[in-house]
Amino acid sequence: MTGTSSTDVDVDVVVIGSGFGGSVAALRAAEKGYRVLVLEAGRRFADTDFARTSWDLRRFLWAPRLGCYGVQRIHRLPDVVVLAGAGVGGGSLNYANTLYRPPRAFYEDPQWRDVADWERELAPHYDTASRMLGVVTNPCDGPVERAMQGAAEDLGVGGTVAPTPVGVFFGPPGETVEDPYFGGRGPARTGCTQCGNCMVGCRVGAKNTLVKNYLALAEGLGVEIRPMRTVTRLGIVPGTDGDAEHDARYRVLHERTGPVGGRDRQVVTARRVVVAAGTWGTQTLLHAMWDAGELPRLSDRLGDLTRTNSEALLGVLTEHAPAAADLTRGVAITTSFHVDADTHVENCRYGKGSNAMGLLATLAVPGGTGRPRWWEFLRTLARDPEPVRRLFPMASRWSERSVIGLVMQSRDNSLRVRARSRFGRRGLTSTTGHGEPNPTFLPQGHAAMRALADRVAQATGEYTVAGGSWPEVLDVPMTAHFLGGAPIGSSPERGVLDRYQRVWGHPGVSVLDGAAVSANLGVNPSLTITAQAERAMAYWPSAGEEDHRPAQRSLLEASSRSEQRNPVSAGSATLSG
Numbered sequence: 236m237t238g239t240s241s242t243d244v245d246v247d248v249v250v251i252g253s254g255f256g257g258s259v260a261a262l263r264a265a266e267k268g269y270r271v272l273v274l275e276a277g278r279r280f281a282d283t284d285f286a287r288t289s290w291d292l293r294r295f296l297w298a299p300r301l302g303c304y305g306v307q308r309i310h311r312l313p314d315v316v317v318l319a320g321a322g323v324g325g326g327s328l329n330y331a332n333t334l335y336r337p338p339r340a341f342y343e344d345p346q347w348r349d350v351a352d353w354e355r356e357l358a359p360h361y362d363t364a365s366r367m368l369g370v371v372t373n374p375c376d377g378p379v380e381r382a383m384q385g386a387a388e389d390l391g392v393g394g395t396v397a398p399t400p401v402g403v404f405f406g407p408p409g410e411t412v413e414d415p416y417f418g419g420r421g422p423a424r425t426g427c428t429q430c431g432n433c434m435v436g437c438r439v440g441a442k443n444t445l446v447k448n449y450l451a452l453a454e455g456l457g458v459e460i461r462p463m464r465t466v467t468r469l470g471i472v473p474g475t476d477g478d479a480e481h482d483a484r485y486r487v488l489h490e491r492t493g494p495v496g497g498r499d500r501q502v503v504t505a506r507r508v509v510v511a512a513g514t515w516g517t518q519t520l521l522h523a524m525w526d527a528g529e530l531p532r533l534s535d536r537l538g539d540l541t542r543t544n545s546e547a548l549l550g551v552l553t554e555h556a557p558a559a560a561d562l563t564r565g566v567a568i569t570t571s572f573h574v575d576a577d578t579h580v581e582n583c584r585y586g587k588g589s590n591a592m593g594l595l596a597t598l599a600v601p602g603g604t605g606r607p608r609w610w611e612f613l614r615t616l617a618r619d620p621e622p623v624r625r626l627f628p629m630a631s632r633w634s635e636r637s638v639i640g641l642v643m644q645s646r647d648n649s650l651r652v653r654a655r656s657r658f659g660r661r662g663l664t665s666t667t668g669h670g671e672p673n674p675t676f677l678p679q680g681h682a683a684m685r686a687l688a689d690r691v692a693q694a695t696g697e698y699t700v701a702g703g704s705w706p707e708v709l710d711v712p713m714t715a716h717f718l719g720g721a722p723i724g725s726s727p728e729r730g731v732l733d734r735y736q737r738v739w740g741h742p743g744v745s746v747l748d749g750a751a752v753s754a755n756l757g758v759n760p761s762l763t764i765t766a767q768a769e770r771a772m773a774y775w776p777s778a779g780e781e782d783h784r785p786a787q788r789s790l791l792e793a794s795s796r797s798e799q800r801n802p803v804s805a806g807s808a809t810l811s812g
Contacts, residue, residue, distance in 0.1 A: 243484070244484055244504040244505050244506055245272075245503045245504045245505065246270045246271065246272045246503060246504075246505050247264070247269040247270045247271065247505060247506055247507065247778065248260070248264045248269045248270070248271045248272070248505055248506070248507045248508070248509065249271075249272050249273075249274065249485070249487050249503055249505040249507075249508050249509070250264075250271060250272070250273045250274070250508075250509045250511060251274055251466045251469070251487070251508065251509065251510050251511060251512050251516075251517075251520070252273075252274075252275060252276075252325060252510070252511040252512035252513060252516060252517070252748060253273050253275040253323050253324060253325050253445065253450060253460060253511075254320065254324070254325020254326050254327065254445070254511060254512075254513055254748060254764075255325065255326065255327065255445065255511075255748065255749075255761050255764040255765045255768065256509075256511040256746075256747030256748035256749075256751070256764050256765070256767070256768040257273060257275075257325065257509065257511030257512075257747065257748065258324070258325070258327075258445040258448075258449035258450050258453070259364075259449055259747065259765055259768035259769055259772055260509040260511060260745075260747050260768060260772055261273050261449065261450065261453040261458045261460075262449045262450075262452050262453040262456070262458070263769070263772035263773075263775070264507075264509075264772065264775065265453050265456040265457065265458045266456065267775055267776070267777040267778055268777050268778030268779065269507075269778050270457075271453070271457075271458045271459070272458075272459050272461065272503060272505075273450075273453075273458060273459065273460040273461065274461055274464045274466055274487070274489050274503075275322070275323050275325075275460060275461065275462045275463075275464065276321065276463070276464065276465045276466070276492050276512070276516070277297070277304065277306075277321035277322035277323060277325075277462060277463070277492070278304045278322055278323070278462050278463055279322065279323040279460075279462045280306070280322055280323065280324075280328065280436060280446075282437065282438050282439065282440045283438060284436075285306070285328075285435060285436025285437065285438050286305060286435050286436060287438070287588070288432075288435065288586070288587075288588035288589045288590070288591075289307075289435050289585065289588075289589040289590065289591035289592060290588070290589070290590065290591050291305075292305065292591065293305065294306075294436075295307055295435060295436075295591065296309075296591075297309075297321040299492060299493055299494050300494045301494075302494065304321075304463075304492075305321065305322075306320055306321055306322050306328040306329040306435070306436050307320070307321070307329055307434075308320060308321050308513075308515070310515050310717075312650070312652070312663060312664065312665040313664060313665050313666075313711075314650050314665040314666070314667070314673055314711065315543050315650065315665065315673070315711060315712055315713070315714055315717070316704075316706045316711055316712070316713045316714070317515060317713075317714060317717040318713065318714065318715045319513050319514075319515055319715075319717060320513070322462075323446060323450065323460060323462050324444045324445040324446045324450060325445065325513060326513065326761065327442075327443075327444040327445040327446075327761070328436055328444055329433075329434050329435065329436060330433075330434070330715075330759075330761055331433055331434055331566075331567035331568040331583055331641075331715075331759070332401040332402050332403050332433055332442060332443070332566055332567055332568065333399050333400070333401055333567070333568045333581065333759040333761070334364075334365065334368055334370045334400050334401060334402050334759065334761055334762040335399070335400060335756075335758035335759055335762060336361055336758070336762060336763075337645070337756040337757065337758050337763055338645055338756075338757055338758070339354065340577075340645040340754075340757070341353075341645060341754050341755070341756050341757070341763075342354040342357075344647060344753065344754030344755075345647070346540060346722055346723075346724065346729075346730070346753045346754060347722065347723045347724065347730070347753045347754070349725055350723055350724065350725050350734045351734050356770060357763075357766050357767065357770055360766040360767070360769040360770040360773070361762065361763075361766040363766070363769050364762055364765035364766045364769055365400075365762065367448050367449060367765070368402040368443050368448060368761075368762070368765065369402050369403070369404065369416055369443040369448070370400050370401070370402055370762070371400070371401065371402075371403070371405065372398050372399075372400060372401075373398045373399045373400070373401045373403075373565075373566060373568075373569050373570075374398075374405060375398075375429055375564070375565035375566055375569045376398075376569075377560070377561070377564055377565060378557075378559075378560035378561070378562065378691075378694045378695070379560075379562055379565065379569065379570070379582055379584065379638055379691075380398075380565070380569050380570045380582070381690075381694065382638070382687060382690035382691045382693075382694050383396065383570040383571075383572065383582050383687065383690075384396050384570070385686075385690040385693075386572075386683060386686035386687040386689070386690045387572035387686075389686045389689070389690070390572075390574060390682065390683065390686050392572055392573060392574060392575075393572075395572045395573040396570060396571070396572045397570070397571060397572070398569060398570060399568050399569055399570065399571055399581065401566055401568070402442070402443035403427050403433075403441055403442055403443060403566055404424045404425070404426060404427060404440075404441045404442075404443060405426060405427050405441075406424065406425070406426030406427075406441075407426045408426045408427060408428045408429070409425060409426060409428050409439070410425065410426050411423050411424070411425045411440070412424060412425075412426075416443075416447075416448065417448070417452065420451075420452060420455060421447060421448060421451050421452065422440075422446075422447055422451055423440075424440055424441065424447065425439050425440035425441055426439075426441060427439065427441035427442075427566065428441070429564050429565050429566065430563075430564075430586045430587075431563040431564060431565060431566070431567065431584045431585060431586035431587070431589075431634070432585060432586030432589055433566055433567035434567050434583075434585060434589075435585065435586065435589050463491060463492040463493075464489045464490070464491065464492065465489060465490055465491070465492045465496075466487055466488065466489045466512070466520060467488050467489065467490055467496070467520075467523075468486075468487070468488035468523075468524070468527075468529065469485065469486075469487050469488075469508060469510070469520060469521075469524050469529060469530065469744070470485065470486055470524060470527075470529030470530060471483065471484070471485060471486075471529070471530070471741075472484040472485060472486050472504055483506070483741070483742075483743040484504055484505070484506060484743075485504065485505055485506070485507075485508045485743060485744065486502050486503070486504050487502065487503050487504075487505065487508060488500060488501070488502050489501055489502075489503070506743060507743050507744075507745070508743065508744045508745070509744075509745050509746075509747050510744060510745070510746045510747075510748070510750075511746070511747045511748040511768075512748065513717075513748055513749060513750075514541075514717045514718055514719065514720060514748065514749040514750045515663070515717060517720070517721065517746060517748055517749075517750040518537070518538060518541070518652055518663060518720045518721070518750060519654075519661075519662075519663060521533065521537055521721065521731075521746075522537060522538065522652075522653065522654035522663065523654060523661060525537055525654075526654055530738070530740075530741050530744070531740075532727075532739070532740025532741060533731070533738065533739075533740060533741065534724075534727040534728075534730065534731045534738075534739050534740070536722065536724065536727070536728070536729070536730055536731050537720065537721065537731050538651055538652040538653050538720050539649070539651055539668060539669065539720070539722065540649045540668060540669060540719045540720065540722040540753060540754075541649055541650040541651065541652045541665070541668060541717075541718070541719045541720040542648075542649055542650075542716075542717075542718040542719040542752065542754070542755050543648075543650065543673055543712065543714040543716070543717060543718070543755075544643045544644070544714060544716040544718060544755050544756060544757070544760065545643065545644030545645070545646050545648055545673070545674055545677075545755050545757070546641070546642065546643050546644070546712065546713070546714040546715070546716055547642045547674070547676075547677045547680045547703075547707075547712050547713070548639065548640070548641060548642075548704055548712075548713040548714075548715065549599065549639075549640040549641075549642060549680050549681065549683075549684045549701065549702060549703050549704075550583075550596065550637050550638055550639040550640045550684065550701075550702040550703075551637065551638050551640070551684055551687050551688040551691050551699055551700065551701055551702055552596065552626055552629065552633075552636055552637045552699065552700060552702045553636045553637070553691065553692075553695055553697035553698065553699045554625045554626060554636075554697050554698040554699070555636065555697055556632045556635035556636050557635075557636075557694075557695035557696070557697050559694075559695055559696060560694055560695045561635075562584060562634075562635060562636070562637065562638060562691075562695075563584055563585070563586050563587050563634055563635055565584060567583055567584055567585075568581045568582065568583050568584075568641070568759075569582060570582055572683075574679040574680070574682065574683050575679060577644045577645050577646050577757065578642065578643075578644050578677070578679040578680065578757075579642070579643045579644070579645075579757050579758055580640060580641070580642050580643075580680065580683045581640075581641045581643075581759075582638050582639065582640065582641075582687075583638075583639035583640070583641050584634065584637075584638065584639065585633075585634040585639075586634060587634060587635060588634070589634050590630050590631070590632065590633040590634050591630070592633075593629055593630035593631075593633025593634070593637070594630050595704045595705055595706070595713075596629050596630070596633065596637070596702055596703075596704060596705075597612075597629065597702065597703060597704065597705050597707075597708065598612070598615060598616075598622055598623065598626075598700065598701075598702060598703060599681055599684060599685075599700070599701040599702055599703040600612045600615065600703050600707050600708055601615065601676075601681075602675065602676025602678070602681075602707075602710070603676050603678060607710065608675070608676075608707060608708055608709065608710040609708050609709060609710075612708045622700045625698055626700065629702075636697075637702070638687060638691060640680065640683060640684050640687065641715070642677050642679070642680030642683065643716070643755075643756070643757050643758060643759075644674070644677070644755060644757050645754075645755050645756060645757030645758075646670075646671060646674075646755060646757075647669075647670040647671060647754070647755065648668075648670045648671040648672060648673045648674065648755070649668035649669050649670050649673065649719065650665045650666070650667065650668045650673050651665065651666045651667065651668040651669075652664070652665050652720050653665075653666075673712075674712065675707070675710045675711065675712050676707075676710075681701065684701035684702070685701045687701075688700055688701045716749070716756075716759065716760050717749065718749045718750070718752040718755075718756075718760060719749070719750060719751075719752055719753060719754075720750050721738075721746045721750040721751055722751070722753040723736065723751060723753045724739075724753075725790075725794040726739070726791055726794050727739040727740060730753070731746070732745075732746055732751055733787055733790055734790070735771055735774050735784050736751050736767065736768075736771040737784075737787070739787060740787070742786075742787055745771060747764075747767070747768040747771055747772075748764060748768075749764050751764075751767060752764060752767070
């Protein structure tokens with residue numbers, strides 16, 4: 236079994252998606268001598284192409300049926316509303332630059348702890364990912380950061396406050412310099428101006444998006460990136476053996492992204508395929524291929540252990556834009572603290588004028604009472620209508636009046652996602668999964684927001700209340716970190732992927748995006764997705780060299796022997812997974 240570059244296929248490697256995992260795959264495969272094609276559903280953005288504010292919906296929102304080809308995707312499942320990214324560079328275009336390493340609970344999750352010593356194995360790849368993404372400690376400090384410190388102290392956890400690790404170039408503000416990261420092989424960069432619009436798209440050129448590092452270097456090695464191409468099908472080329480990696484060939488059907496599907500359909504063949512379309516896109520494609528029989532040995536665990544990072548999007552809101560404090564100044568996320576061992580809170584912001592996401596904001600809604608959240612919302616309004624009277628309309632100058640509270644947990648809860656067809660259209664649906672129920676109300680997060688509201692009121696002199704989102708009124712949380720669904724496991728009965736992130740039964744297909752994150756992290760996942768992809772690609776052979784990764788049959792035999800030696804431990808892992 237070798238990594239031979241082949242002439243019987245169009246390219247050696249097709250990468251579906253150009254986010255954190257796809258970008259790593261494109262660069263590292265090219266460095267190993269493969270011919271690589273990247274297919275990206277979204278458009279390519281120059282820095283000046285990003286929206287000036289989030290009200291420029293055509294450049295901010297992703298809704299092709301409405302003619303919007305921006306960076307912000309919004310998807311809905313019965314159990315969660317999902318925020319994700321779009322475009323060449325994937326989620327790096329609109330993420331909040333925040334690059335934490337996860338706590339130990341992530342590595343020790345029962346789903347995958349028996350597969351490898353993940354903390355040890357991933358450590359050097361976190362180092363590589365941090366260097367490639369330019370991770371530094373956020374230097375921004377102002378009234379929001381001081382309010383976060385005060386809120387943490389009021390909650391008795393002041394010692395956990397820390398500035399965030401971020402991927403931003405903090406050179407002289409607004410000054411452009413030659414590539415400061417890769418010895419001149421990367422693009423010129425401009426120092427951060429702390430405008431706060433990181434999550435709309437950085438027009439300054441300070442944000443270390445993937446087009447500034449991995450993708451820029453990959454294209455320098457000849458990788459072709461084709462934007463506005465949506466992959467609709469992935470399967471085995473008829474007549475080839477999809478169970479033997481050295482014989483398998485795959486075909487990828489893609490079409491022009493647009494309001495109507497089926498235009499300009501093309502097929503490309505490859506020896507290897509990396510699926511990295513973001514958790515939503517990857518699950519959508521793999522579920523469709525499982526149903527169609529295109530990948531017949533795909534594990535039926537697909538969609539299990541889908542994670543939301545046990546997350547809630549909350550916040551605080553002032554009556555007026557404070558004259559005494561600029562809440563928009565800084566990068567998107569600057570400070571965090573831990574309410575308890577499992578619960579992590581970060582402040583987030585948008586820049587001046589970027590108020591569109593304020594349409595999702597409302598008052599904080601009590602939960603855990605045994606009554607429907609919408610009923611609690613109405614009770615709250617009836618008891619005290621003053622907040623709505625004083626804060627309405629909430630989207631007016633929302634970014635200048637608000638501090639978003641991103642609350643994440645490392646607890647073991649999940650959803651089970653499956654394909655469904657509705658009104659002739661295929662999509663995804665969800666039900667409760669393994670572990671604790673996926674939370675719809677995080678009391679620790681609400682306590683943190685009340686404490687933060689008090690501190691913001693003190694700092695600004697403004698009437699301030701804790702806030703939530705409209706989906707929460709319907710007891711549906713929001714997450715910016717939709718993960719899992721293609722978990723790593725010791726066998727096809729335990730997971731979709733083997734320890735090298737190859738699809739069980741189809742080892743020529745790898746999944747290298749958030750879908751392969753097999754446990755809740757309790758921190759922002761981008762660095763982990765990148766590190767996992769770096770680890771997986773490090774095991775790939777160079778073109779023409781022997782592949783030293785064990786065949787999947789050997790992995791299964793080793794797993795079986797391990798279970799026979801330790802049946803109690805193996806049985807427990809199966810039950811918990």
